[in-house]
Amino acid sequence: MVQWGHRSWRWKIMWLLSMFFSFYIYTARGQIRYSILEEMKKGSLIGNVAQDLGLDLKRLRTGRARIVTGESTQYAEFKTDKGILVVSERIDREQLCGDVTPCSFSFEIILENPMELHPVTVEILDENDHAPSFQNKELKFEISESATLGSRFLLESADDHDVGVNSLQNYIFSTNNHFVLKQHSNPDGSKYAEMVLQKALDREEHPHLSLKLIAVDGGNPQRSGSVNIEVTVLDANDNAPVFNQTVYRASVMENAPKGTYVTTVNATDADASSYGRITYNFYKQKGTAAQLFNIDSDTGIVSVIGEIDHEKDIKFELTVEARDQGGLTDSSKIALEVIDVNDNAPVINTMSFSNTVSENAPPDTTIAIINVKDSDNDDNGKVNCFIEGSEDFTIKSTLRNYYSLVINAILDREKLSEYNITVIATDSGKPPLTSRKTFNLKVTDVNDNPPVFQQSIYNSYLLENNSPGVSILSIRARDPDENQNARISYILEENDFGGSPVGTYVSVNAESGVVHAVRAFDYEQIKNIKVTIIAQDGGSPPLCSNVTVNIFIQDQNDNAPQVLYPVQSGASVVAEIVPRSAAVGYLVTKVVAVDVDSGQNAWLSYKLQKATDRALFEVGLQNGEIRTVRQVTDKDAVKQRLTVVVEDNGQPSRSATVNVNVAVADSFPEVLSEVTDFSHDKDYNDNLTFYLVLALAAVSFLFITCLVVIISVKIYRWRQSRLFFKSNLPVIPYYPPRYADTVGTGTLQHAYNYEVYRTTDSRSSDCKFVRPASQNVFIVDPNSTLTVQRPPGEKNMLDELDSPVEASNGSSAYRDRRKHSVQNRPRTALRRHHAMQLQLRDYSREPNGAAPGYCRNHRC
Known part of the structure; x- marks a missing residue:
C-alpha cells in the first residue's frame, strides 16, 4: 500500500508539469508551436497568433488572414477579429496519432498584400483517458508438474492507448506460493510480464491454481485493468520448446499482395511423442499487426494477409510463441521493416x-x-x-x-x-x-489598341441633286480591345471646304459611321468633297485614328443645251443667204450649242424639227452644220425658216430649239423684199387701233428708209471696191456670248470662235481656207437702214476671173467658170453674192494645238 501511494504522488507531479507546459509557445523564423491537451472543448483557446507574430489586427483584416491546410479535418479555427486560434473540433489524440509520439498537426496562416506564410504546429498532449486493458478476460495455462523451477510463462500484455506517463507503467501479480512476476521492456518502451515457477507443482496437492494479473498506468488519477490466470497442473513434460533465434529480422514491401512470404520461425523440443510436437502462434498482438500477418501453426511461416501501408506503419514487432503438447512454451521476436514503395502521387x-x-x-x-x-x-x-x-x-x-x-x-x-x-x-x-x-x-483588357479602319481611303460616288440627309456611304473601324475600350465613336474633323465648315456639307453618325449629305449638291458647282473622319474608342485615355473620305459628285442631266450661235434676239433677225446656184452640200451655217453637264449628258445631236418648204436643207447630226441636200430651184421660196432641235444624250434627254432664217436669193433687192418679213412673224395682242397707227408709221418710215438704203448701198459699193485694195484696217468680228467656264464639263472644253470660209465655186461643196477676215453677216433692223459690210482685202470675183495668171493657164476649169459666170450670173450679182455670204472666224487658239484656220469636217 505504501508503494502504491508513492507512485500516485509521482504521477500527480508529472501531470502538473504537463499542465504547466500545455500553453508553451515556440516561435522562430515566423514559425509558431503550441501545445494543448486532447479532448478540449470546442472554442477553447489554443494561442494568440497576432501577439506571437507581432501583427496588429488591422494587418490581419487587410491581409485576409486565413488558415490553409491539406488535411481533411481542420481542428483549429482562426479568429481574425481577435487574432487568436481556438479549437474547432474535438481532438482525440489516440485517433489522430495512435501510438506515435509526439502527436501534432500542422497548418499555415497566409496573409496577402504582401504575401506572408506562417507555419503553425499544434502538439496534442495526452490525457489519461484510457485504462490498461487485456484482450482476454481469462488466461489459461496447462503446466506439467514436472516443470523445472525457473520455467517462464509469457503473460498477455495489457493495452493502454495513452502515451508517456499515462501509458502502462507496471504489472502487479496476486500473492501465491508457486509463481513470481518478472517484468520486461520491449525496444519501443512497452512492457510485458512473465510468471516464473519458483516452487515445484504438485498435481495431486493443487491440480488447479487461480491467479490475477493487474496492469496499472502512471496517470492521475491512476487507472488499471486486470485479467484472471487459470493454471491447470499436468503430468510431467520435462523439456520446453526452444527457438533457434531470439529475434528474427525481416522486411516486406508495402502494398505486398496477400500471401507474400515474410519469414520462417523455428523452435525445437527435446521431448518425444506428443510432448515434442510444437505449434506456433502470434502471442496476443495488439493493433493492426494481427490483421496484416499470419503464421502457419505447423511450419512457422509468416505471410501477409492484409494491406500494408508504409505511410501508416514503417515497422512491426511481432511476438511468436512456440508451444508443445505438454503446455511448455518459448517466445521470440520478429522485427519487421516495411519498405516504402512509390505509391503516392504528389x-x-x-x-x-x-x-x-x-x-x-x-x-x-x-x-x-x-x-x-x-x-x-x-x-x-x-x-x-x-x-x-x-x-x-x-x-x-x-x-x-x-x-x-x-x-x-x-x-x-x-x-x-x-x-x-x-x-x-x-x-x-x-x-x-x-x-x-x-x-x-x-x-482583362487594357485600352492599348487604337481603332483601325478597314480601308486607308474611302471613295464614294453621289448623284447631284440628292435629297438632304441621304446616306452616302458607311465606314467601319475595328478595335481589337473589348467592352468600353472597343466602343467606337465616329467624329467629323472640323475644317473648311470652299470657305464654309465641312459640317455644312456632310455629317457622320457617331454610332454607325454612316456618312450623310447635309444638303443637295450641284455637280456644276462642286465636283468632289474631301473630308477626314476620326474614329475614337471609349477607353481611358481614349485612342483614335482617322481616315480620308473622298466623295465624288456625279453628274445628272439637269441642264438643257444652250445655243451659242445663231443668237436669238428679238431686236434683230439674222438671215443666212444661200445663192440659187448653190450646189448640193453647200454649207449654209453652223449651229453651235453647249451643255454644261458632262459625259454623255453633254453629247449633243442636231436635227431639223420642221422646214417651211420641202426638204432643201439638212443638219449634221453631230456637228450642227446646215447644208443643202438638193439643187436650189426657182420654185423654192426666198424666205426659209428652219427649226433646229439640239438634244443631249442624257436619260431622260433635254433639248433646246433654235430658229435659223435662210434667204434663197441672188440679188440684194430680192432679199430685202423678203427678209423684213422675218421680223413680222410675231403675234401681237395690242388692239386694232394700235396696229393701224403703227402700220401707217411703218409705211412712211420704210419709204424714207428705202431711199436712204439705196443711196447708201451705192456709196458702200463704191467705197468697198476701193477699200478692198487699199485698206487693211481690221473689222471687229462677231463674238458669241461668253458662258461660264465649265472646267471641262461642257461640250466645248476650250473657248472657240469661228473661221471664215467661202466656196471656190458656186457648184462645189469644197471649202477654201482664206486669211482672217471679219464676219460677213446680213442684219436687218426694222428701225434702221440695212447695211452690208464687205471684208477688206477680198477680191472681186470678176477680178479673179479676169486674172491674167489664171487666164494664162488656159485650164478648162478656168474656162468653165468664166463661161458659167458670164452666161448665168451678171458680174454685179456675183459680187453681191460674195459680199453677203455669212462666214465665221475663230480668233482663239484651236484644239490640239492647231494654228488659226484649223478646219473641221471639211476638206481644206
Whole structure:
C-alpha cells in the first residue's frame, strides 16, 4: 500500500508539469508551436497568433488572414477579429496519432498584400483517458508438474492507448506460493510480464491454481485493468520448446499482395511423442499487426494477409510463441521493416489564386501560390514542379513544398485572352508518379489598341441633286480591345471646304459611321468633297485614328443645251443667204450649242424639227452644220425658216430649239423684199387701233428708209471696191456670248470662235481656207437702214476671173467658170453674192494645238 501511494504522488507531479507546459509557445523564423491537451472543448483557446507574430489586427483584416491546410479535418479555427486560434473540433489524440509520439498537426496562416506564410504546429498532449486493458478476460495455462523451477510463462500484455506517463507503467501479480512476476521492456518502451515457477507443482496437492494479473498506468488519477490466470497442473513434460533465434529480422514491401512470404520461425523440443510436437502462434498482438500477418501453426511461416501501408506503419514487432503438447512454451521476436514503395502521387493544394490578371501586369507578378505534398519517403517523396505548354508563365519555389505561379512575359489579351495553365508535379520515384492541376486564367483588357479602319481611303460616288440627309456611304473601324475600350465613336474633323465648315456639307453618325449629305449638291458647282473622319474608342485615355473620305459628285442631266450661235434676239433677225446656184452640200451655217453637264449628258445631236418648204436643207447630226441636200430651184421660196432641235444624250434627254432664217436669193433687192418679213412673224395682242397707227408709221418710215438704203448701198459699193485694195484696217468680228467656264464639263472644253470660209465655186461643196477676215453677216433692223459690210482685202470675183495668171493657164476649169459666170450670173450679182455670204472666224487658239484656220469636217 505504501508503494502504491508513492507512485500516485509521482504521477500527480508529472501531470502538473504537463499542465504547466500545455500553453508553451515556440516561435522562430515566423514559425509558431503550441501545445494543448486532447479532448478540449470546442472554442477553447489554443494561442494568440497576432501577439506571437507581432501583427496588429488591422494587418490581419487587410491581409485576409486565413488558415490553409491539406488535411481533411481542420481542428483549429482562426479568429481574425481577435487574432487568436481556438479549437474547432474535438481532438482525440489516440485517433489522430495512435501510438506515435509526439502527436501534432500542422497548418499555415497566409496573409496577402504582401504575401506572408506562417507555419503553425499544434502538439496534442495526452490525457489519461484510457485504462490498461487485456484482450482476454481469462488466461489459461496447462503446466506439467514436472516443470523445472525457473520455467517462464509469457503473460498477455495489457493495452493502454495513452502515451508517456499515462501509458502502462507496471504489472502487479496476486500473492501465491508457486509463481513470481518478472517484468520486461520491449525496444519501443512497452512492457510485458512473465510468471516464473519458483516452487515445484504438485498435481495431486493443487491440480488447479487461480491467479490475477493487474496492469496499472502512471496517470492521475491512476487507472488499471486486470485479467484472471487459470493454471491447470499436468503430468510431467520435462523439456520446453526452444527457438533457434531470439529475434528474427525481416522486411516486406508495402502494398505486398496477400500471401507474400515474410519469414520462417523455428523452435525445437527435446521431448518425444506428443510432448515434442510444437505449434506456433502470434502471442496476443495488439493493433493492426494481427490483421496484416499470419503464421502457419505447423511450419512457422509468416505471410501477409492484409494491406500494408508504409505511410501508416514503417515497422512491426511481432511476438511468436512456440508451444508443445505438454503446455511448455518459448517466445521470440520478429522485427519487421516495411519498405516504402512509390505509391503516392504528389498532391497539389491551392493556397491562393486570382483567376483574372490585367494584360499590362508586369513580369514576376504572382498569380497563385500552391502547396505540393508527397506522403512517400526519401526519393519517392521528392517533388519537382513545372508548367506544361505555356512560356508566358513560370513556377518558382519560395518555401519548402510551396511554389509561386508568376508571369514570365508581357501578356497581350488581343492575342490570347484566356490561359489554361497546367501545373505538373512529379516525384523522383521509380517509376515516377505525376499529378496535374489546371488553372483557368482570364486576361482583362487594357485600352492599348487604337481603332483601325478597314480601308486607308474611302471613295464614294453621289448623284447631284440628292435629297438632304441621304446616306452616302458607311465606314467601319475595328478595335481589337473589348467592352468600353472597343466602343467606337465616329467624329467629323472640323475644317473648311470652299470657305464654309465641312459640317455644312456632310455629317457622320457617331454610332454607325454612316456618312450623310447635309444638303443637295450641284455637280456644276462642286465636283468632289474631301473630308477626314476620326474614329475614337471609349477607353481611358481614349485612342483614335482617322481616315480620308473622298466623295465624288456625279453628274445628272439637269441642264438643257444652250445655243451659242445663231443668237436669238428679238431686236434683230439674222438671215443666212444661200445663192440659187448653190450646189448640193453647200454649207449654209453652223449651229453651235453647249451643255454644261458632262459625259454623255453633254453629247449633243442636231436635227431639223420642221422646214417651211420641202426638204432643201439638212443638219449634221453631230456637228450642227446646215447644208443643202438638193439643187436650189426657182420654185423654192426666198424666205426659209428652219427649226433646229439640239438634244443631249442624257436619260431622260433635254433639248433646246433654235430658229435659223435662210434667204434663197441672188440679188440684194430680192432679199430685202423678203427678209423684213422675218421680223413680222410675231403675234401681237395690242388692239386694232394700235396696229393701224403703227402700220401707217411703218409705211412712211420704210419709204424714207428705202431711199436712204439705196443711196447708201451705192456709196458702200463704191467705197468697198476701193477699200478692198487699199485698206487693211481690221473689222471687229462677231463674238458669241461668253458662258461660264465649265472646267471641262461642257461640250466645248476650250473657248472657240469661228473661221471664215467661202466656196471656190458656186457648184462645189469644197471649202477654201482664206486669211482672217471679219464676219460677213446680213442684219436687218426694222428701225434702221440695212447695211452690208464687205471684208477688206477680198477680191472681186470678176477680178479673179479676169486674172491674167489664171487666164494664162488656159485650164478648162478656168474656162468653165468664166463661161458659167458670164452666161448665168451678171458680174454685179456675183459680187453681191460674195459680199453677203455669212462666214465665221475663230480668233482663239484651236484644239490640239492647231494654228488659226484649223478646219473641221471639211476638206481644206
